Amino acid sequence: MNTLSYGLLAFLAREPGSGYDVMLKIQPFWQAKHSQIYPLLAQMEENELLTSHWVKQSEKPDKKIYSITESGIRKLKEWMYMPLPDPITRDELSMKTFCMWMTDRDNAIEIVETRKAYFTRRLETFHKMLQNIPEEKRSFGNREFYDYILIQKGIFNATAGQDWCNWVLGMLREQKANDVPVLPVQ
Structure with a gap:
């Protein structure tokens, strides 16, 4: 299985x-x-x-x-009780990031903005799910406790992804603002 x-x-x-x-x-x-x-x-x-x-x-x-x-x-x-394997990461953003040197800055920004929007939607979904778990059910011994910690994992992962996007976008935008147009040689 x-x-x-x-x-x-x-x-x-x-x-x-x-x-x-x-x-x-x-x-x-x-x-x-x-x-x-x-x-x-x-x-x-x-x-x-x-x-x-x-x-x-x-x-x-x-x-x-x-x-x-x-x-x-x-x-x-x-x-x-089976051993937990290492996680498998297959994220097209990682491959596109590896190739970003081949595109222009505006496209790179668009790629990262798209992923940031995804993380925003994920956070909204997880926060809605969290609202369905009463505070008194968020402790060990309740079935809902495991839902709670799993939803929190999703929130942490989406927040980390969003933070990374913001970091990359900050660098891309800062460098774009500092770009000096290259004048043709005469």
Whole structure:
């Protein structure tokens, strides 16, 4: 099983849901597409880690609701004791930053501004999520405590990303302001 499979099990261990419901819940923490999620759910159901039932809906297609089985819970608990691998970083901004010497300053600024806007949106999302966790549930022993610390991790990461963008933009803009036009040689 891959990490996304365990993530899907984790969300379904909290409460049953459709593939779409689980996709929406996992998105703030793990980027996954429908094309990845639905085959994994079907495979886990085939492996008896999940069960499902259909819910009829009026004016909408029927939806399939997944629930974790005891076997799925055991598998998820086993995963919790597996060694944690080093994180994998795949960020196109890093590759573009490596190549910024090949572009003009205005484009470099646009690239970094775009990422800064992304971090701003992430922070807004995480702060909204944080509002849904009552203060009294933000301590060890409450299930919501783990949501709280995970949301805080997202806030710290997005804040660090935003700080880096501001730092780079400051340098790019300062250097642009100090640029002296080069006069042609006569």
